Amino acid sequence: MTRFSSLRRIGAPIASAAATAFVFTVALWVQHARSxxxxxxxxxxxxxxxxxxxxxxxxxxxxxxxxxxDVDAATVQALDIRLEEVRRESLxxxxxxxxxxxxxxxxISHVHTRVAGWVEELDVNTTGQIVTAGQPLARIFSQELLSxxxxxxxxxxxxxxxxxxxxxxxSGRMRLTVLGMSPEEIDAIEQSGEPRRLVTVVAPRSxxxxxxxxxAGTSVDPSTxxxxxxxxxxxxxxxxxxxxNIPGIRxxxxxxxDFPASGRPPFAARVDFLYPTLTDRTRTLRVRFxxxxxxxxxxxxxxxxxxxxxxxxxxITVPRxxxxxxxxxQHVFVATGDRFEPRAVTLGxxxxxxxxxxxxxxxxxxxxxxxxxxxxxxxxxxxxxGAGAHVHETPATPQEKPLAPTxxxxxxxxx
Numbered sequence: 199m200t201r202f203s204s205l206r207r208i209g210a211p212i213a214s215a216a217a218t219a220f221v222f223t224v225a226l227w228v229q230h231a232r233s234x235x236x237x238x239x240x241x242x243x244x245x246x247x248x249x250x251x252x253x254x255x256x257x258x259x260x261x262x263x264x265x266x267x268d269v270d271a272a273t274v275q276a277l278d279i280r281l282e283e284v285r286r287e288s289l290x291x292x293x294x295x296x297x298x299x300x301x302x303x304x305x306i307s308h309v310h311t312r313v314a315g316w317v318e319e320l321d322v323n324t325t326g327q328i329v330t331a332g333q334p335l336a337r338i339f340s341q342e343l344l345s346x347x348x349x350x351x352x353x354x355x356x357x358x359x360x361x362x363x364x365x366x367x368x369s370g371r372m373r374l375t376v377l378g379m380s381p382e383e384i385d386a387i388e389q390s391g392e393p394r395r396l397v398t399v400v401a402p403r404s405x406x407x408x409x410x411x412x413x414a415g416t417s418v419d420p421s422t423x424x425x426x427x428x429x430x431x432x433x434x435x436x437x438x439x440x441x442x443n444i445p446g447i448r449x450x451x452x453x454x455x456d457f458p459a460s461g462r463p464p465f466a467a468r469v470d471f472l473y474p475t476l477t478d479r480t481r482t483l484r485v486r487f488x489x490x491x492x493x494x495x496x497x498x499x500x501x502x503x504x505x506x507x508x509x510x511x512x513x514i515t516v517p518r519x520x521x522x523x524x525x526x527x528q529h530v531f532v533a534t535g536d537r538f539e540p541r542a543v544t545l546g547x548x549x550x551x552x553x554x555x556x557x558x559x560x561x562x563x564x565x566x567x568x569x570x571x572x573x574x575x576x577x578x579x580x581x582x583x584g585a586g587a588h589v590h591e592t593p594a595t596p597q598e599k600p601l602a603p604t605x606x607x608x609x610x611x612x613x
Contacts, residue, residue: 263578263581263582264529264540264574264577264578264581265540265577265580265581266537266538266539266540266577267531267537267538267573267576267577267580268536268537268538269536269537269538269573270536271536277569277572278568278569279566279568279569279572279573280566280567280568280569281533281564281565281566281567282516282517282520282564282565282567283562283563283564284514284516284555284559284560284561284562284563284564284565285514285515285561286512286513286514286515286561287512287513287515287552288511288512288513289446289513289515289547289549289552289554290507291443291446291506291507291547291549292505292506292507293439293440293443293446293447293505293506293507294503294504294505294506295437295438295439295440295482295485295503295504295506296437296438296501296502296503296504297435297436297437297438297455297457297487297501297502297503297504298435298436298437298499298500298501298502299433299434299435299436299457299496299497299498299499299500299502300433300434300435300436300498300499301408301428301430301433301434301498302428302429302430302432302433302434302488303434305403305405305428305429305430305431305432306408306426306427306428306429307402307403307405307426307427307428308423308425308426309335309399309401309402309423309424309425309426309427310420310421310422310423310424311338311340311378311397311399311418311419311420311422311424312376312377312378312420313338313340313342313343313377313378313397313419313420314340314342314417314418314419314420315338315339315340315341315342315343315397315417315418315419316338316339316415316416316417316418317336317337317338317412317413317414317415317416317418317424318337318338318339318396318414318415319336319337319396319414320335320336320412320413320414321333321334321335321336321337322335322336322407322410322425323410324407324410325407325408325409325410326406326407326408327406327407328404328405328406328407329401329404329405329406329407329427330401330404331401331402331403331404332400332401333400333401334398334399334400334401335399335400335401335424335425336398336399336412336424336425337396337397337398337399338396338397338399338418339395339396339397340377340397342377343374343377343378343379343397344393344394344395346370346373346374346377347374347379347387347393347394348393349370350367350370350371350373350374350387351387351388351391351392351393353366353367353370354367354370354388355391371384377397378397378399379394379397380400383397383398399424401427402427403427403429404429405427405428405429405430406427406428406429406430407425407426407427408426408427408428408498409423409425409426410424410425410426411423411424411425411426412424412425428498430491430494430496430497430498431490431491431492432488432489432490432491433488433489433491433496433498434486434487434488434489435455435467435486435487435488435489435496435502435504436484436485436486436487437453437484437485437486437487437504438477438480438482438483438484438485439482439483439484439485439506440481440482441476441481441482441483442548443506444483445546445547446506446547447469447472447483447485447506448469448472449469449470449471449472450468450469451468451469451506452466452467452468452506452507453466453467453468453469453487453504453505453506454466454467454504454505455467455487455489455502455503455504456502456503456504456505457495457496457500457501457502458502459500459501459502460495460496460497460500460502461495462493462495462496465489467487467488467489468487469485469486469487470486470487470488471485471486472484472485472486473485473486485504487504513546513547513554513555513556514554514555514556514559514560514561515552515553515554515555516530516552516553516555516559516565516567517551517552517553517567517568518548518549518550518551518552518553519567519568519570520565520566520567520568520570521543521545521553522540522570522574527542528542528543528544528545529541529542529543529558530543530555530558530559530565530566530570531565531566531570531573531574531577532559532563532564532565532566533564533565533566538566538573538577540574540577541558541559542558543555543556543557543558543559544556544557544558
């Protein structure tokens with residue numbers, strides 16, 4: 199009884215291994231029988247006497263990892279392979295980009311004083327306040343300016359008493375002008391004979407106070423920015439164009455700008471300027487427009503959209519689905535009779551349904567526009583020597599041409 203149990207323990211693994219081997223053998227036989235489907239393999243019985251040397255001399259290979267595939271008309275129809283002639287056309291790009299309103303940098307003024315002193319009176323107390331050109335902004339006390347006025351009046355009085363015209367008066371007046379006094383203020387102290395304790399700082403342009411850097415009592419000097427005034431009657435619109443769409447955007451390109459929150463309907467504009475660098479964080483190119491803002495609805499910081507439509511020069515294009523992108527290179531299949539040859543191409547502008555081909559194709563050639571996946575898989579298998587793979591050779595006789603697949607040939611493929 200013990201001996202019989204031992205035999206059972208030994209026989210069970212052997213039976214399991216035999217069953218596994220049988221299943222594996224059947225799987226290999228099925229794979230071998232279906233090796234050429236749906237493409238007909240090239241017959242190996244008509245090999246030349248010179249062997250592999252002659253075969254390698256007649257092999258036609260367009261790419262190192264893929265080889266041409268021969269497919270007859272019936273198989274092309276069965277696999278729904280669609281061909282298209284390579285042509286030239288103008289690619290029209292429709293690009294939508296995020297747009298932002300910012301102040302026109304050429305219409306921004308920073309207000310400074312030319313003397314050191316203290317702010318005693320401030321006429322503009324809030325950011326966002328609207329000012330006009332020449333409007334008083336602040337009054338500053340400066341010991342330097344007060345001393346210069348006193349010296350000027352003294353020199354003027356001494357010159358008038360002696361009756362001799364001197365260049366001292368002209369230089370003194372020029373000094374007061376350099377220190378920030380207006381001609382009217384200088385005339386006023388000449389008439390009164392008394393220096394002014396406070397000097398008035400006025401607005402250099404009309405606009406909106408976008409920054410206030412002082413308060414009453416602040417100590418200032420020529421480097422201190424008292425106020426920043428922006429004229430918002432015209433503003434800039436900055437659009438962020440994605441990196442892939444940059445080639446279609448140029449100075450003068452038309453766009454439709456839309457800022458719903460402004461209460462203004464969409465309006466047309468032209469590109470004024472393309473910035474020379476890309477934004478690192480978003481990988482976009484900043485494009486600038488200039489827009490009138492008469493009603494003030496285009497407020498800086500407002501977000502909207504810019505829609506571009508650009509047409510370039512006629513270029514060679516192919517359907518996007520016709521291109522096989524391996525990550526390292528791109529290629530298409532060119533049809534020459536019943537043979538489909540993989541050919542590397544260099545791509546340009548890529549749209550939703552078509553893509554520009556800069557090199558690798560000529561106008562008038564026929565390419566595979568649909569059904570590329572099966573062709574590419576078969577081409578790669580045959581190039582790597584996989585199951586059912588056969589390197590295509592230039593046939594020497596009619597008997598060596600590939601045969602159309604039949605149901606019987608799938609199962610009766612020779613060893």
